[in-house]
């Protein structure tokens with residue numbers, strides 16, 4: 591398990607700008623489970639964060655100095671600003687964390703939550719791979735998190751008949767039922783998920799959007815409908831394991847039930863990100879998608895806030911607000 595003692599706080603000078611750069615005073619920092627993987631010294635889709643580096647993280651902040659005509663003082667910009675109070679916007683060709691201006695009418699923190707990486711991931715994974723349709727039964731694990739809570743609502747908007755969320759604890763389950771329009775919420779910490787799924791889905795699950803892996807993936811595999819689609823968005827149950835856990839025990843259900851199981855990264859669909867953001871934005875404005883931000887406060891609380899993801903303490907998107 592990642593520890594707060596893995597991080598130290600250091601003070602330095604606010605950077606001075608070179609040509610084509612702008613300086614941002616960071617307002618909100620976003621936390622994602624994937625950041626745990628960035629701390630492992632292994633080859634992945636992004637290089638690992640090195641010991642002594644600033645921790646990589648997305649954030650949003652206000653431009654307070656600029657030597658780049660694209661960024662005016664007072665504008666809000668999101669980008670990969672890291673765990674720091676001030677960050678320099680550099681032009682990058684990287685798909686990951688490229689700076690993005692916050693449209694004037696949009697609350698800046700929304701660019702990190704429902705309109706940020708997690709909301710967009712829910713949209714792209716659900717629609718490109720899950721492809722929910724009229725009458726489908728859709729299952730989401732990690733359902734009360736930033737990605738899961740949006741994924742289920744998108745499935746419902748696309749005609750799914752029954753959306754089932756699996757989450758830890760009554761508060762999260764109540765939120766899914768009362769506000770997010772989920773039809774069923776299963777508390778995996780106090781209920782037997784496999785049995786509940788059997789009861790709730792007599793004809794099986796057509797689309798399973800999995801954020802967790804481990805035994806919950808097996809519970810889903812055993813309850814799929816023939817020709818069902820399993821979207822592997824993440825596997826947070828294993829992110830802090832020192833040994834790679836064995837794969838799904840019931841993977842032969844893929845054969846028996848003619849299932850498809852496909853993983854994806856948000857960045858596989860870069861050409862669809864703008865469309866995803868504009869559709870999500872419209873749904874939010876129309877009141878068709880509910881979202882929640884869990885906002886902690888204060889620079890010193892950053893490591894502790896990161897741990898909240900793995901302790902299941904966050905409801906909705908985990909953010910931290912910096913008070914300057």
Ligand SMILES: NC(=O)c1ccc[n+]([C@@H]2O[C@H](COP(=O)([O-])OP(=O)(O)OC[C@H]3O[C@@H](n4cnc5c(N)ncnc54)[C@H](OP(=O)(O)O)[C@@H]3O)[C@@H](O)[C@H]2O)c1
Pocket residue numbers: 621622623624707708711732733734735736737738756757758759762801802822823824825826827828854855856857898899900901902903904905906907908
């Ligand atoms: N493929 C992509 O491009 C992409 C992009 C973004 C995110 N993701 C993945 O999507 C998933 C959700 O990310 P998020 O940013 O939206 O985080 P999140 O769901 O808002 O927060 C993490 C949640 O995971 C649950 N959790 C933590 N440890 C667990 C465990 N051992 N077993 C079961 N559940 C556990 C907790 O909820 P409970 O209280 O319900 O346990 C916690 O609140 C992650 O797997 C992440 O890696 C993938």
